[in-house]
Amino acid sequence: MSFAPLVKKSAPAVVNVYAAKTVPQRSPFAGDPFFEQFFGAQQRRQPRVQSSLGSGVVVDPSGLIVTNNHVVADADEVRVALADGREFDARLLAKDERIDLAVLKVDNREPFASLDIADSDRLEIGDLVLAIGNPFGIGQTVTNGIVSALARTHIGTNDFGFFIQTDAAINPGNSGGALIDSSGRLIGINTAIFSRSGGSNGIGFAIPSNMVRVFVEAAKTGKRFERPFVGATFTPVSRDVAEAVGLDRPRGALIENVAKDMPAAEAGLKPGDVVLAIDSFEIVDPDTLGYRLATAGIGKTVKLSVLSGNERETIELPLRPAPEKPAADRRVLKGETPFAGASVANLSPKLADDLDLPVTQTGVVVTDIQRGSLAARFGLEPKDVILTLNGDEVESTAALERMAVGARRGWRFEVERDGQRLTQVVR
Template structure:
């Protein structure tokens, strides 16, 4: 039944072609007017063309996701205890006068069942920091759900419904086969009003300036997507999943006809990692690339700007082992065209570790095929995570030794040595000083910081003046503070 609408549209196209061919004076080179293309339905079947068969197939596998978390806040019974004069006569408030108050924060989104045993894929931002997650099917049955995997970098998460099932599921489509103009349906729970279906077309592919995830490669659609649709299904005319609805472009908070979905290829990659019971493990190239603009394309005698140019290859990396060189132009990965660094990152990062990716490279005007073994980023030195508690500019910061693995986790492109700040507590001295996660501590009072242990020792014997050399976004910033 899922292919019914597509078949009927094809039949209409054939009828339209026959009608045009039967027009008097028809010639192959003749221009067709708008009036010639308007056809009145001629049968009951044509009048009843509908997306309903697709929706009936898919809707049972699209769920509402309810996430909640408990937040504890201190609540003082009387504001008089803020007054020093009042406290002078009545003393400090007793245990019963200042007590914690528990508040529940909740969020609402959508999800898609992708297996009969109740595996659900949704957006990370829907269930972020949730203590409890429940899913509701379109027939109003509700179940508790367990968070199996969260991946902030792709804004995807995997849940497991806590029931035996079996459940209706959606099948993944090949999102790479989508074309601009294809008809798609978006199914979700906008504004919490209940399951809703909207229809549109694929407006664009490989959108990279969205700013939602680390891997900027989105399907753009004009199917109405609103708050609450996040994590819902974007399906094609065969009823297969082509994307996970994720974001909208809107100044008002409502749909303006520009919505974005994470391609099914990425969703399947994350779901596969969850099925293996591990975090998402991405391949590491060990090289940096940059966009090929018009000037570079002209210098390389390209017919148009395309591909990415290799700017650095790290020693001992998979890129070096494969024979990739600085100035190589990568134009495709596994036969899929690469247009910019974002599309390159998407093509490379969605390949499973342990396999081989084939790069199509232009070098000195010649096209070459280079096979890169897909390996995870190595932890070349132990990370030695340390939380700094001594009173110093670093109080409240968590630091660790840098390595390719740590750099990959913290989204640092090409920094593999030194000591990096991985986390900072709210309200801590480190936060007040202006330090941030991802900052690299290069030196203190002109002494190079070589390890997390060395930094911890220095904080226990503070100098009179702190002169900090902090690297951020490739720039060294010097901070001078009194002890």
């Protein structure tokens, strides 16, 4: 009736992760001509080192460590400390903000203690679990609980929103730590707590191990983790829609748009169809569908159970990477125009997916804005899609560059931002 043997077996594979980032400090008088002229030498400040603390899990004896992306994001230096006190420099192999995972690599002559990755689809509500991590930076800590819920969505901590919920105590610093089953296998990476006070209230969330597995496999091969591209956009099924199509309750992913000549269209999917299951796994909402497609992986073919009209069909969908056509043709716009200082690119399905834009979106997108530039002054933001300029449709970055310079009397342009069409006039 003790967890001690399980902890002795598993705890050595859970590490503390220290990330440091150098942050320049600006004087409150920076940019003021008077103070820069008379106090310029005094206003310069030494850069400040910003540090963060989290946890990680060794998943391969060669020194592969999984943690949360937000633990190591933008870090200049990352170190890991083992449970026995040894410390190592770590290098970043892969990271993905959308799923909040990162893989680190530590080199050592001897193999590291590691955890096997379990099949998180075999979990059941009520299973015993242990959470191991470094809460509040006080050192390695173990808490126990059960699986409170599965397939939790709309949590908002990553792009997929598909989590294991547990009542095992998870606190700040536990991020990136291990959630293990009663056999000592990794079933999730602890990532978030739901609490108004910032402390554990018995509601914690972990990224399922099946997502961790596909991310680690991509990192091992040196490839960037990619989600399969379907070429369609989805929305949740509302109660009204469920009644209209004859479903007993709101469930599934309703197809809004299908891009021409893309995998969804080739498979026979149409707007108005409802995806109810994928390879026998029920689809509750679009988040669930995104998770199931990602864990199936590129190169596979999945079977979708689809409600089309009044009939249920089984459709085979091959999973492919997002195409990169048209070519991005990235440009940094210059000159005396409202777009000066904006980095722009032609939207392809791959770039749209990377920027979390609708995959059917086309046109020219802003990817970055230089600080203090004219583009920033006139309100352009990253992920803005430039639709028209002076009444003419903007079809490419080359066309935008040419059109912007050619406009002598002023600029009237339209952008799409978060689904809204905005108009700006500059004289």
